[in-house]
Structures are given as C-alpha cells and as structure tokens.
Amino acid sequence: MNSPSTLRRPIALQWILSLSLSISASALLAACGGSSSNTEEAAASSKPQVFEQSTAPKKLSEWRLLINDGKTLSLNAGLVPYDLNSALFSDYSSKLRSIYVPPGKQIAYKADGTLEFPIGSVITKTFYYPKATPSDAANLGVAKQSGKAQGSSLDLASNVLIETRILVLQPDGTWSGLPYVWDADQKDAQLKVGGKDVAMELVSAGAPNQKFTYSVPTAQSCQQCHSTATAGGAGILPIGPKARNLNKSYEYSAGVSKNQLVNLDELKLLSGFTGLAAAPVNADWRDSGQTLEARAKAYLDVNCAHCHSSRGAAFQSGLMLDFNSVGQTTASTVQWGVCKKPLAYGGPGAPYLYGIEPGQADVSLLLYRMSHTTTGDVMPAIGRHLNHEEANSVVKDWINSLKLPACL
Ligand code: HEC
Ligand code: HEC
Numbered sequence: 496m497n498s499p500s501t502l503r504r505p506i507a508l509q510w511i512l513s514l515s516l517s518i519s520a521s522a523l524l525a526a527c528g529g530s531s532s533n534t535e536e537a538a539a540s541s542k543p544q545v546f547e548q549s550t551a552p553k554k555l556s557e558w559r560l561l562i563n564d565g566k567t568l569s570l571n572a573g574l575v576p577y578d579l580n581s582a583l584f585s586d587y588s589s590k591l592r593s594i595y596v597p598p599g600k601q602i603a604y605k606a607d608g609t610l611e612f613p614i615g616s617v618i619t620k621t622f623y624y625p626k627a628t629p630s631d632a633a634n635l636g637v638a639k640q641s642g643k644a645q646g647s648s649l650d651l652a653s654n655v656l657i658e659t660r661i662l663v664l665q666p667d668g669t670w671s672g673l674p675y676v677w678d679a680d681q682k683d684a685q686l687k688v689g690g691k692d693v694a695m696e697l698v699s700a701g702a703p704n705q706k707f708t709y710s711v712p713t714a715q716s717c718q719q720c721h722s723t724a725t726a727g728g729a730g731i732l733p734i735g736p737k738a739r740n741l742n743k744s745y746e747y748s749a750g751v752s753k754n755q756l757v758n759l760d761e762l763k764l765l766s767g768f769t770g771l772a773a774a775p776v777n778a779d780w781r782d783s784g785q786t787l788e789a790r791a792k793a794y795l796d797v798n799c800a801h802c803h804s805s806r807g808a809a810f811q812s813g814l815m816l817d818f819n820s821v822g823q824t825t826a827s828t829v830q831w832g833v834c835k836k837p838l839a840y841g842g843p844g845a846p847y848l849y850g851i852e853p854g855q856a857d858v859s860l861l862l863y864r865m866s867h868t869t870t871g872d873v874m875p876a877i878g879r880h881l882n883h884e885e886a887n888s889v890v891k892d893w894i895n896s897l898k899l900p901a902c903l
Contacts, residue, residue, distance in 0.1 A: 543571050543595055545615050545663060548671035555659055555675040555684035560595060560619055563682060568621070568656065569648035573598075575762065576647040576747065577755050579740040580777040581793040584883040586709055587697060588657065589640045591621040591649060594736065594764075601766040602736075602759065606775055610736050610765075612664050618733055621659040623649060627698035634696035634706055645746040651681055657693065658711045659684050662721070662733055670731045672717030688714040697881060707880040719808050719877060720801045734801050739775035739818070777818070780889055791893035792821045794886050798875060809876075812838050814850055814861075824899075832861050834902035840864075842872075849902050856894035865890060 543559050546552060555561065562569050570576055574593040582590065596602060600613035612618075629636030637655060649656070656677040662670050675684035676691045690713035697705045721731035735741075738756065746752045756774055759765040768774075778785040780794035795803075800817035802809040814832050815821075821831045829835045832850025837860060846858045856862050864874035866887050873879055 541571065543573055543617070545595075545597070545617055547663070547665045548673070551671075551673050551686060553686050555661075555686075558617070558661070560593070560617060560661075561621065561659065563651075565682065566651055567648050568651060574619070574647075575759065575764065576745065577736070577741060578645070578743065578745055579735050579797065580743045581740070581780045581797045582735070583798055583878075584886060585622060585878060586695075586707060586881045587637075587639045587883075588622040588624055588709075589654075591619075591623065591647075592735070593619045593647070594759075595619075596764050601764055604738065604756075604765050604768040606738050606769075606773070608737060609733050610738065610741075612733070612736075614664055614666055614668065616664045618662045618736065619659055621649075622657045623654045624657065626653055626655050627696075629696035629698065630704050631696060631706065634694045636696050636698055639697060639699045646748060656681055656684070657709060658691075660712075660717075662717075662731070670721070670733065672714060672721060672731055674711050674714055674717075676711050687711065690714075690716070705881060709880065710878065712878065716877060720875075722801070722807055735797070739777040740797065742771070742774045742776040743779070780886060787889065787893040787896050788822050790889050792818055794889065795821055798886075802875065812840075828899060832859075833897075833899055851894055851897070852902050853897035853899040854895055854901070856891040859894050862887060862890055862894060 541559055541562070544557065546558065552558065556563070559571055560574060562571055568591075570591075570593050574595045576591065576593050578592065594602075595617040596613060597615035600615065602613065602616070603611035605611065624637035624640070627636040627638040635655065658677060659675045661673045661675065663673070664670050674687055674690060676687045677684040691711040693709040693711070695707055695709050697707060699705075718731050721734060723730050723732045741755045741759075743755060744752045745755050745758070747758070753761075754771060756765065756768060757771060760768045777796070778789035778793040780790040782790065795816040796818040799809075800815075801807055803812070803814050803816035804810070804820075805815070813830070814835065815830045816832075823831070833853060835850040836848065837850065840860070842860055843863065847860050847863055849859065850861045851859045861874075864872055866882050867873060868880055868882060
C-alpha cells in the first residue's frame with residue numbers, strides 16, 4: 496500500500512469525505528464477522544476517498560476503496576459487499592459489488608425503484624473471472640463463473656481482474672460513472688474513459704472453448720443503460736440496488752450470512768426500513784424451485800428493463816420488459832412482446848414474426864435476439880458477446896409454458 500502522503504492531493508482538487516472510526520469499525524465487524532486488527536491510526540490513514548468526475552484520479556488505488564496487497568483484493572473498511580437476487584449477465588464474468596456511504600449518512604429505503612443514496616455514496620463493481628489456460632496464447636484464458644459471489648475479498652492467485660466500475664453521487668446530486676481497467680500485472684487499475692476491448696477465451700468443462708472480445712464500456716455509454724430518461728441526457732442512476740434485488744442472504748465471511756437489507760439496517764446505513772416481512776423480493780432466475788414466470792421476469796427485469804421501460808433507451812420500441820409489465824394480463828400483453836411485431840428490427844423474417852409467440856419459443860424474436868451475438872440482432876444491444884445458455888433455456892421454457900391465445 497502507498498503511504499498516505501503520496502496519495503494526498505491538493506484540497507481544492509479533491510473532495511474528501513472522512514470516515515469516522517466508529518462507523519468503519521462497525522461496518523467491518525458486520526461485514527467480516529470478526530474483530531478488526533487495524534489500529535485506529537492505520538484505519539484513519541487508509542480511509543476511502545471520494546472524488547467528483549472532474550477530479551477523478553487516474554488510478555483506482557487513490558480512491559482507497561479496494562485494497563490490493565498482491566495476493567488478495569479486498570474491500571476497505573466502511574464498504575459493504577452486496578449481491579443481487581438476479582444479476583446482469585456480462586459474458587460469464589463474476590462480480591464483486593460494494594456500497595460505501597459517507598459517515599453519519601444513510602440510504603433511504605423504498606419498496607419500489609432504486610434506493611435513495613446520500614451525496615458522497617460510491618458503488619463499485621469489479622468484474623473478474625477464474626483463471627484458465629486458453630488454447631491460443633493471444634487470448635486471456637478465463638473460466639465460466641463457478642458459483643455465487645460471496646465474501647468481501649478475491650484471491651488473485653486463482654482469479655483475474657478485468658475492470659472496476661464506479662458510480663459516485665456528486666455534491667450536485669448527479670451520479671457519475673467511471674470505468675477503471677486493471678493492469679496486466681493486476682496491481683492497479685487505470686481510468687479508461689474510452690473503454691477497452693480485451694481478447695479472451697472462455698474455457699468451460701464439457702464444451703468447446705469460445706474466443707470472444709470482452710468490452711469495457713466507455714464512460715459515455717454508462718448512460719445507455721443507467722439512464723434516467725428516454726435516450727439518456729438526463730443523467731444516470733444505479734440499477735441494481737432496489738429492495739427486491741437486495742432482499743437476499745449474503746455470506747459476508749465464511750459461515751456468517753445475513754439478509755442484506757437487515758445488515759444495512761443494523762449497520763445504521765438504511766433509514767425508513769419497514770422490515771423484511773414488508774420487503775418485496777425478486778426471484779433468483781437460477782432457482783428451479785421458483786416458477787418459470789418468476790424466474791423469467793426477474794432475469795428480464797435486471798437484464799433488459801433498464802432500456803426496455805418508460806425511461807430507457809428502448810422505450811421507442813414499445814417493448815416493456817420491466818418487472819411490473821412482463822407477465823401481466825390485465826393491460827395489453829402486447830406491451831411485453833406477446834404477438835408484437837417489431838417496430839424497427841428487420842429480423843430474420845418468417846417464421847420469426849413476433850416478440851413472443853406463446854408456446855413457441857423457437858420462433859419468438861425475444862429469445863432469438865437473446866441467443867444471437869450478431870450486430871443488429873444481439874440483445875442486450877451492448878455489453879454481450881457470448882450467449883447466456885442457462886438463462887436462455889429458462890426463457891425458452893417460460894415462453895413455451897405461456898397459455899395465451901396464439902398470434903393471428
Ligand atoms: C449494457 C448495460 C450497461 C452498461 C453499458 C453499463 N452498465 Fe452498469 N449496470 C448495468 C446493470 C443492469 C446493473 C445492475 C445489475 C448488476 O449489477 O448485475 C449495473 C450495475 C452497475 C453498478 C453497481 C450499481 C448499480 O447500478 O447497480 C455500477 C457501479 C455500474 N453498473 C457502473 C457502470 C459504469 C461506470 C458504466 C460505464 C462505464 C456502466 N455501469 C455501464 C448495466 C450496464
Ligand atoms: C442497452 C439498451 C438495451 C438493452 C439492455 C436491451 N435492449 Fe432490446 N432493444 C434496444 C433498442 C434500442 C431496441 C430498438 C432497436 C432494435 O430493435 O434493434 C431494442 C429492441 C428489442 C426488441 C425488438 C422490439 C420490438 O418490438 O421492436 C427485442 C425483442 C428486444 N430488444 C429484446 C431485448 C431483450 C430480451 C433484452 C434483455 C435480454 C434487451 N432487449 C435488452 C435496446 C436494448
């Protein structure tokens with residue numbers, strides 16, 4: 496770790512929020528289930544620092560959010576790791592997510608929509624893969640995500656870090672999005688507002704290796720998904736931290752699991768929480784104990800609805816894939832694709848005529864676009880280069896199970 500003096504920048508260029516020791520200690524206790532070995536001075540000298548977009552440092556280490564000792568990547572004290580019931584598919588990468596709330600501040604709970612974060616909050620998402628040996632040395636060899644993200648650290652001997660995305664809530668109330676790309680030596684990550692393409696090869700047991708290009712998005716393109724208004728332009732918003740996505744258990748350290756909303760509440764980071772009994776919950780799309788509808792809805796909500804909703808980039812298409820639209824039969828089912836002819840999309844032609852043809856997944860355009868990676872067909876429109884076989888099979892079973900009149 497760098498010494499604090501080498502990291503300190505002129506105060507005018509920087510917006511520093513101090514982390515009180517009491518908060519840092521309690522967050523660490525709950526997050527790690529044990530006592531901190533840090534002395535008070537060590538904790539004070541390594542506290543997280545928060546920057547605005549205009550002063551964002553080139554190196555990720557300067558934020559002091561993630562600590563990399565060359566062997567392990569871990570979250571600094573005061574950061575709370577989290578996971579989602581159903582998450583965004585990003586070419587089989589795994590993700591370590593964290594929330595940082597400035598000392599003494601709280602996130603306002605709400606049952607619907609993104610929770611309301613206080614100014615100075617930072618959310619990080621680190622994309623990584625288990626290491627694997629590629630057949631072609633020109634590619635970075637990675638393995639399919641093996642399990643669910645847990646804990647608050649990553650073993651760097653067995654994992655390779657690709658990028659860390661940061662969302663920070665600035666003093667003017669707007670969120671800023673910053674992509675940091677990890678160096679080949681894995682010691683630090685650099686701010687790359689232009690994004691980066693990485694040649695990779697996915698190695699999976701029992702299937703042929705797949706070469707693909709992993710795309711770190713540009714800072715500009717955060718807006719396409721994190722939009723607050725149709726066609727962007729009105730700023731960005733976190734997508735995942737909604738009550739129904741966070742309402743799940745997380746293993747903070749080996750054997751120490753807790754519901755994530757309860758944990759935030761106990762850490763005094765959540766205001767207005769009305770208790771678990773009243774909190775909505777999304778299905779985990781992988782959970783075969785849930786109905787196909789619940790699984791498909793949860794998957795489409797987190798993978799598509801940020802564009803396919805009233806304020807997303809795909810609003811004009813008229814296809815609404817948010818949690819409240821998909822599956823409803825009270826208003827028009829066309830809204831979520833049933834017997835809906837595409838507006839702009841040319842598509843492959845007959846027999847692929849509608850978004851969803853009930854009972855006939857194999858000719859439904861919604862599944863077609865999820866199971867192709869060709870430009871013009873691929874959905875989500877950005878950020879995917881591999882097919883998500885396991886999720887596509889759930890969506891396929893769900894469409895085949897739909898008992899609605901056939902399309903005319
Ligand atoms: C293809 C769509 C897409 C793009 C492009 C995208 N994101 Fe996201 N991002 C998501 C979705 C969906 C989630 C929530 C689901 C999850 O975390 O798995 C998310 C989650 C996040 C999170 C965790 C907090 C949250 O909002 O849930 C951060 C931080 C983040 N993104 C940062 C960025 C940054 C910075 C950029 C631009 C460099 C970016 N994202 C570009 C779709 C996108
Ligand atoms: C980054 C934004 C974005 C995301 C995320 C996204 N889409 Fe789209 N989608 C679009 C845009 C823009 C259009 C309209 C242009 C077109 O059809 O290509 C569209 C159109 C479509 C259409 C044709 C709709 C019609 O009736 O005209 C389908 C089907 C579709 N998307 C499916 C999906 C599915 C399924 C997902 C999630 C797995 C998804 N999309 C995620 C941006 C997105």
